[in-house]
Amino acid sequence: MARTDARPALARGPSGCRYWRFVRISHAGIVALGAIAAIGWPVSGRAQGPRATGEVAQQGPTATVDSTSIGRTNRGRLEGGVLLPPSASLRWRNEVATTRWGTRELVALVEDAAEHVSRTLPGAQLVVGDLSRQGGGRFRPHRSHRNGRDVDIAFYMLDAQGRPAYAPRFVRFRGDGSERGGTRRFDDARNWELVARLLTSPAAHVQWIFVSRPLEERLLAEGRRRGSSSELLARAAAVLDQPSRGGRHDDHFHVRIYCAADDRPRCIDEPPFHPWVAAGPTPPASRSAVARSRPARRPRRDRAT
DSSP states (O other): OOOEEEEEEEEEOTTSOEEEEEEEEEHHHHHHHHHHHHHTOOSSSSOOSSOTTOOOOOOSOGGGOOOEEEEETTEEEEESOEEOOOBTTEEESSSOGGGOEEOHHHHHHHHHHHHHHHHHSOSOOEEEOOOBOTTOOOOTTOSSOOSSOEEEEEOOEEOTTSOEEOOSSOOOBOTTSBBTTSSOEEOHHHHHHHHHHHHHOTTOOEEEEEOOHHHHHHHHHHHHHTTOOHHHHHHHHHHEEOOSSSOOOSSEEEEEEOOOGGGTTTBOOOSOOOTTOTTOSOOOOOHHHHHHHSOOOOOOOOTTO
C-alpha cells in the first residue's frame, strides 16, 4: 500500500468561510508537487511556458546527474530519473510533472534539439509530452515509456497567419500539412530541423522516431528541399516510421533512444541496430543481471486495502 502523509489544506465551508483541514496525500504525490515547486510551475491554472520574467527554471547541469535505464522500454524501470525542465526553447504540454522524467541522455537530447531549432529558426518553443515516471514503470495510456528512453513531442505548427501556434493537446495533421478539423499548418521547416538534430546530436543515439507515413514523406521532402546530405536523408528514412501498433502518430513524434553504454547490460535494446550507431547492439543480458534489474515483488494485498 502506498505511504501517505497528512497535510493541511485550505478549504471553504458552506458559509464561504475558509478553514484549514487535513488531507491525505500519497508519497508519490508529495514528490510530484515538490518537482513542480522546484521549477516554478503553477499547481493550478492554464499550462504555461517559461515564467513571464524570462527566468528559466533549472534543475542543475544534466551531465552531472546519474541515471540508469533498466530492462526494456515496455517492461522496465528507471533509477535516478532526471526531470526535463521548461526553458526558453521548451515547454511542457501540460502541468503534469510526474511524467517528465527520463535518463540523463534523453533529457540532454531533447534540450539540445530544442535549443538547436530555437537558434536556427527563432520564434517557437518545442512542446514536450510524456517521458516516464521518476522511477519508471507502466502508466496509461502507454505500452512503453517505462524506463526513461521514450518521449512524446508535439509537432511544431503554424497558425493561419504563419505564426508559431500551440495547443493543450496533440494536433492531428494530414499528409498535405493541413490540420484535421482546423486551420493550423504543419511547420515543415522546424519539424525537419528537429528531426535532423535528433539524428546528429552527440547527446544520445536515436533508434526510432515514430510518425505517420504521410508526414514521414513530407519531412523527407523538406529535407531534400533544404539540401540535406544523402547520409542524413538515409538515416531519417531508416528511423522515421509509422508503427504497426500504437496509433498512426499523425499528432506527435514518439522518439526512442538506445541504451547508454554504461547502462548495459541492465538496459536491454531491441532490434534494429542502425549501422551508424558506434555502440552496436546490447550484449545479451544474463538471467542474473535481468533478475537484479527487477524490483522485489510486494506481497499480494486484498483489493479493499
